[in-house]
Amino acid sequence: AQRVTQPEKLLSVFKGAPVELKCNYSYSGSPELFWYVQYSRQRLQLLLRHISRESIKGFTADLNKGETSFHLKKPFAQEEDSAMYYCALIDTGNQFYFGTGTSLTVIP
Amino acid sequence: NAGVTQTPKFQVLKTGQSMTLQCAQDMNHEYMSWYRQDPGMGLRLIHYSVGAGITDQGEVPNGYNVSRSTTEDFPLRLLSAAPSQTSVYFCASGPGTHPTYGYTFGSGTRLTVV
Numbered sequence: 001a002q003r004v005t006q007p008e009k010l011l012s013v014f015k016g017a018p019v020e021l022k023c024n025y026s027y028s029g030s031p032e033l034f035w036y037v038q039y040s041r042q043r044l045q046l047l048l049r050h051i052s053r054e055s056i057k058g059f060t061a062d063l064n065k066g067e068t069s070f071h072l073k074k075p076f077a078q079e080e081d082s083a084m085y086y087c088a089l090i091d092t093g094n095q096f097y098f099g100t101g102t103s104l105t106v107i108p
Numbered sequence: 109n110a111g112v113t114q115t116p117k118f119q120v121l122k123t124g125q126s127m128t129l130q131c132a133q134d135m136n137h138e139y140m141s142w143y144r145q146d147p148g149m150g151l152r153l154i155h156y157s158v159g160a161g162i163t164d165q166g167e168v169p170n171g172y173n174v175s176r177s178t179t180e181d182f183p184l185r186l187l188s189a190a191p192s193q194t195s196v197y198f199c200a201s202g203p204g205t206h207p208t209y210g211y212t213f214g215s216g217t218r219l220t221v222v
Contacts, residue, residue, distance in 0.1 A: 009148075034210050044151075044198065046210035086150060095166060096141065096211070100150035 003027075004089050006099035013077045014107045021072040021102045023061075023087030031089050033070040035061055036098075038084040047072075047085070057081070077106045110134050114199050114214035121189040121221045129184040129217050131199030139202040140182040141166070141211070142174065144195040151198065157182055189221045 003026040013019045025031055035047040048056045050063045050070060061072045070087060087099040115130045133140065141156035153166030157176040171193060173185040182201075186193060196218050200211035 004150075006150075036210075043215045044200075044211075044213040046212075049210060088151075095156070096153055097167075098143070098151040100148060 004087050004097050004099040006085075006087055006102050008102045009100070010103050010105070012105045012107055015079055016076050019074050019077040019081070019104065019106075021085050021087075021104065023070045023072065023099060025068050025070060025087075025089050027068075027089060027091065029092055031063075031091075033061075033063060034088045034090070035059070035070075035072050036086040036088060038086070038101075040083070044086065077104075079106050079108055082106045112199055112201050112212050112214035114197075114217050116217060117215065118218050119220070121186070121219065123189060123191060123221060125189050126185065126187050127189065129186075129197055129199075129219070131182045131184065131214060132180050133182075133199075133201040133212070134180065135201065135203070135212065136179060137201035137203050137212070138179070139204060139211075140176065141200050142172070142182070142184045143198045143200065144168065144193075145198060145216075146195050154184065154197075186219075189219075191221045193219065194221045195219060 005024045033050040036044045037047045038044045059074045082105050084101050084103050086101045089097045112133045138159045142154040143151040145151050152168045154172050155174040157163045160179050163174050196216050198216050199214040202211045
């Protein structure tokens with residue numbers, strides 16, 4: 001079975017501090033992984049995809065197959081980064097699995 | 109370009125009532141899906157479709173029906189609402205039959221079943 005685990009429900013960091021949101025997955029094939037973000041009162045938005053190896057809004061995420069992780073990182077957190085973050089995985093059967101989400105609060 | 113439009117935004121139902129949540133997208137996306145979002149549970153896939161006339165079940169399909177008669181529309185039907193279906197429902201769409209490029213989400217429908 002495919003599963004995505006986000007161990008932290010809540011995460012608080014100070015502005016300017018580094019932030020890391022953890023995501024671990026369980027999947028028997030080659031995963032496609034994503035990070036989505038939901039700002040207050042807004043719809044979910046795609047933040048980044050592992051296959052594009054991009055940096056969006058200063059965030060990066062590296063797929064570590066050995067540790068089955070896809071942690072989201074940013075070196076210097078900003079107040080506008082406060083939001084709900086979801087890690088997601090898609091399997092070869094077109095099923096998309098989301099983690100339970102991590103609520104990030106950046107303290108001014 | 110409206111993207112993904114969901115209606116209604118809010119709905120209160122009595123147990124046993126039926127209703128349809130509407131979802132429409134104007135991006136010519138082949139892939140459409142419905143999720144429910146519950147506290148502590150994240151988003152769980154209810155049903156999805158890879159094109160008109162094709163639907164399949166997700167993780168939590170019981171109590172819900174879908175159809176995809178056009179590319180644009182993907183309604184979700186609750187046949188006999190139960191309090192356990194109180195949730196926020198999101199519709200999402202994506203290009204292609206395999207959402208490698210991720211989804212575009214609607215703004216959600218908050219449903220309360222009393």
